[in-house]
Amino acid sequence: MIDHCCPAMASHANGHCDQHTDPFDCPDALIAFSAEPPEYGLIIHDGGTSIIGIHFCPWCGRRLPEARQE
Ligand SMILES: [Zn+2]
Ligand SMILES: [Zn+2]
Structure with a gap:
């Protein structure tokens, strides 16, 4: 698992909602x-x-980490 910068980001980046399998469907x-x-x-x-x-x-x-450019 990736280390995120802080617990808030980790919970949002890894967050799974019970009601929405697709994060784009989830208002939260x-x-x-x-x-x-x-x-x-x-x-x-x-x-x-x-x-x-x-x-x-x-x-x-x-x-945040990002794909290397150049
Ligand atoms: Zn952070
Ligand atoms: Zn949801």
């Missing part, structure tokens, strides 16, 4: 996380699967 889901490559996004609940990529944790402010 804030964070979409994919492990390969490491990528964090804010879920936009517009009925689709839009996310906004984030580079810093909204809770602790630490820089």
Whole structure:
């Protein structure tokens, strides 16, 4: 399992809702996380699967791991 920057991020990135298998269907889901490559996004609940990529944790402010560029 991936180490997230803080417990708040860990609970959102790993969070599983009893009522929604797809985080995009869950109004409580804030964070979409994919492990390969490491990528964090804010879920936009517009009925689709839009996310906004984030580079810093909204809770602790630490820089998030991301896929290497260059
Ligand atoms: Zn839910
Ligand atoms: Zn954090």
